[in-house]
Amino acid sequence: xxxxxxxxxxxxxxxxxxxxxxxxxxxxxxxxxxxxxxxxxxxxxxxxxxxxxxxxxxxxxxxxxxxxxxxxxxxxxxxxxxxxxxxxxxxxxxxxxxxxxxxxxxxxxxxxxxxxxxxxxxxxxxxxxxxxxxxxxxxxxxxxxxxx
Amino acid sequence: xxxxxxxxxxxxxxxxxxxxxxxxxxxxxxxxxxxxxxxxxxxxxxxxxxxxxxxxxxxxxxxxxxxxxxxxxxxxxxxxxxxxxxxxxxxxxxxxxxxxxxxxxxxxxxxxxxxxxxxxxxxxxxxxxxxxxxxxxxxxxxxxxx
Numbered sequence: 057x058x059x060x061x062x063x064x065x066x067x068x069x070x071x072x073x074x075x076x077x078x079x080x081x082x083x084x085x086x087x088x089x090x091x092x093x094x095x096x097x098x099x100x101x102x103x104x105x106x107x108x109x110x111x112x113x114x115x116x117x118x119x120x121x122x123x124x125x126x127x128x129x130x131x132x133x134x135x136x137x138x139x140x141x142x143x144x145x146x147x148x149x150x151x152x153x154x155x156x157x158x159x160x161x162x163x164x165x166x167x168x169x170x171x172x173x174x175x176x177x178x179x180x181x182x183x184x185x186x187x188x189x190x191x192x193x194x195x196x197x198x199x200x201x202x203x204x
Numbered sequence: 205x206x207x208x209x210x211x212x213x214x215x216x217x218x219x220x221x222x223x224x225x226x227x228x229x230x231x232x233x234x235x236x237x238x239x240x241x242x243x244x245x246x247x248x249x250x251x252x253x254x255x256x257x258x259x260x261x262x263x264x265x266x267x268x269x270x271x272x273x274x275x276x277x278x279x280x281x282x283x284x285x286x287x288x289x290x291x292x293x294x295x296x297x298x299x300x301x302x303x304x305x306x307x308x309x310x311x312x313x314x315x316x317x318x319x320x321x322x323x324x325x326x327x328x329x330x331x332x333x334x335x336x337x338x339x340x341x342x343x344x345x346x347x348x349x350x
Contacts, residue, residue, distance in 0.1 A: 083223070090234050091233050094233060111329055114244065170321065174318070175319045175321045176319065178315075178341060179314065195246075
């Protein structure tokens with residue numbers, strides 16, 4: 057009787073370990089996939105569907121970023137400034153402060169706009185940015201190179 | 205017999221923290237990674253550059269299907285799909301001629317109401333592909349009146 061029980065428990069223990077190994081294999085594979093294929097990046101405070109571009113161009117390494125949602129909400133460096141038309145003066149003040157912090161180089165900005173945002177409303181924003189002395193404005197897009 | 209059992213239990217205990225850590229790492233990478241392939245389009249030229257150029261010429265994007273208006277006679281053409289055209293020859297002839305008149309001018313692209321950023325960007329990219337060197341987006345204190 058004693059012999060029988062020890063025989064029956066031993067293979068069961070071995071079995072439970074055996075079934076863990078494929079699980080670990082799969083989890084490791086997934087881990088390696090996400091580590092290699094994914095790119096860790098700062099997430100936006102709101103989700104933005106960027107417009108699609110067909111030209112290959114690298115994303116410049118620019119610290120400050122402006123976000124503009126379909127609901128016309130303007131974010132500067134993840135901070136909500138308010139609705140676009142009312143936030144422009146605040147934006148101007150912020151950019152002046154940022155500009156005064158680095159007198160040697162001109163301020164650069166990346167702009168992330170939703171693809172269904174009315175393009176006409178970009179004109180006042182660009183005007184404000186130019187008034188604030190910005191020399192370099194880059195629009196971020198979802199890059200989809202053309203199929204040959 | 206007893207010794208064997210102990211060594212067996214040790215093995216199973218050492219696996220669990222490993223799986224815990226791996227799961228935590230997996231969750232971290234799954235939640236923080238981003239699979240979007242980002243690109244960029246330069247929008248504004250520097251102010252001094254703009255001043256050195258000829259008087260700006262306006263191009264207006266009319267709709268989301270690639271319709272644009274240009275020139276003093278407000279000629280209207282439709283730009284083809286950007287996926288198909290990659291050369292200057294793909295642009296409508298009237299637009300090609302108008303651009304050839306003054307290729308060194310600053311071209312400003314503006315949009316009518318109801319035009320989306322995507323449509324504006326499509327036109328911008330197509331004009332850049334066609335060889336327009338100084339192309340920028342129209343900026344004004346208030347949106348253009350109808």
